Amino acid sequence: MTEQNEELRCIGCGAVIQSTDPAALGYTPASAVKRGLANDELYCQRCFRLRHYNEIAPVSLTDDDFLRLLGQIRDANALIVYVVDIFDFNGSLIPGLHRFVGDNPVLLVGNKEDLLPRSLRRPKLCDWIRQQANQAGIRPVDTVLVSAKKNHEIDELLATIEKYRHDRDVYVVGVTNVGKSTLINQIIKQRTGVQDLITTSRFPGTTLDEIEIPLDDGHKLVDTPGIIHPHQMAHVLSAKDLKIVAPQKEIKPRTYQLDPGQTVFIGGVARFDFETGPHSGFVTYFDNNLTLHRTKLSNADSFYEKYRGGLLTPPTAEELNDFPPLVREEFHVNEKSDVVFEGLGWVTVPAGVTVAAWVPKGVAALVRKAMI
Structure with a gap:
């Protein structure tokens, strides 16, 4: 691995690019690094396969690694955007989230609202989500319902983020499979016009490192790794069955x-x-x-x-x-x-x-x- 490569990161998962250990994070053959730099689309081999073939490769990243990365939020002065899957709310909860956010305010974002029947009034759903979050020890400053997949209410979310950001960074957190990367992609698309920058998947643990998106005032929006929830159905079903x-x-x-x-x-x-x-x-x-x-x-x-x-x-x-x-x-x-x-x-x-x-x-x- 060259010294230059140490400064390169996969635009899919954020892992540092390296060409020496195929089993480790960020592995990319040296020839692929050159092609990626030439095309301005540098992916690690894992994200390349995931993006083009919907394959996922095992990597040596433990639960402790995810918790360590998320723990960095404790020392940050930031607005925490906490993304949950409305259809799988309980499976979206991060145990002991208060330990990671410290005194930072939390904006609760309920994703995949398009999956619930239209007959369910959205204000009532917001109240229900907030009550459930309160029971888990989370006191959000506000609650927003979105559908990242269908680009519903993303403008409202961005406006709400600006309302509560107060000249701070923004950290986006959530467990795997809540649609966090899809949401980030929508935000990037709205701000820059670039589509599908971050790799998305139904598999747990797609985003492997922090991905930073600069904001206009010198601060940043940080997409943190998805925390693996040990009791998710995604851990016992194949990719084909998950689609069903x-x-x-x-x-x-x-x-x-x-x-x-x-x-x-x-x-x-x-x-x-x-x-x-x-x-x-x-x-x-x-x-x-x-x-x-x-x-x-x-x-x-x-x-x-x-x-x-x-x-x-x-x-x-x-x-x-x-x-x-x-x-x-x-x-x-x-x-x-x-x-x-x-x-x-x-x-x-x-x-x-x-x-x-x-x-x-x-x-x-x-x-x-x-x-x-």
């Missing part, structure tokens, strides 16, 4: 009238059991392309063993050996609530019922106040 379970369009709720002793399978990746309570309506919020199957609770185990990888997909039959077993979580619900399958969706349940959520081992299930 991760919503791309407005969700169409599906209502099931269930008697106790009935089960609804969510593809082959999760399961919802109605254990006890009166005959009730349950509203499901999952990707429109994800097939749901109702059956009797008494034969649900055998049904799953017989049809997983076939009728119950994803995962496909070829992927079953790598798919973790489903683990049961039981909940007794005293008020209208959402039973959440992190990274997948949720089921809204009435008060006075006992239900169970089955999720892949390592993925979280929980109960929260009903969003809708």
Whole structure:
């Protein structure tokens, strides 16, 4: 690696370019470095493959590396723009965020608002998000709803950032898969006209180092690495399956009238059991392309063993050996609530019922106040 290369960074992930260790961050063959500099598009090999072939290569970056990078915010004098995925709010939370932001103000940005039904009033959704953030110990100065993918409300977000920035830097933080890089790309496009500068992916951990975007007054907007949330569905599904379970369009709720002793399978990746309570309506919020199957609770185990990888997909039959077993979580619900399958969706349940959520081992299930 030449001394010159040490000063070069990948425009996709921000890693320092190097040509000596193919397994390490920022690896790029020397010939590719020359081509990248000539074309003014210098990517590391990992980002080049991700950008052109949707491949992802493993790199030696640990959770500690992400936390160390994020920890630099503590000493900064900045506005913290905290991006969460509205559809996967609980999976978007950064544990102990207050330790990283210090006394800096937090602007909460709910991304992917286009996935939720239009019938849901946006002011009500803002209130719900703020309440959920408060429960997690976060007191945002304001809340903005956007769709980075559809470029909805980006102007409002930029105006709100300027309102609270007060001659400071801006740090954009969030866990992986919340659409943070897509949002940054929209901001860059609006400010410079350059499209898709930062590599985006459904895979966890795409942005590997800080990416700095200069602001007009000498300050900077910093895109920090996505913090890997250990309980995300993205860690147990293939890229092909993630395309099936991760919503791309407005969700169409599906209502099931269930008697106790009935089960609804969510593809082959999760399961919802109605254990006890009166005959009730349950509203499901999952990707429109994800097939749901109702059956009797008494034969649900055998049904799953017989049809997983076939009728119950994803995962496909070829992927079953790598798919973790489903683990049961039981909940007794005293008020209208959402039973959440992190990274997948949720089921809204009435008060006075006992239900169970089955999720892949390592993925979280929980109960929260009903969003809708």
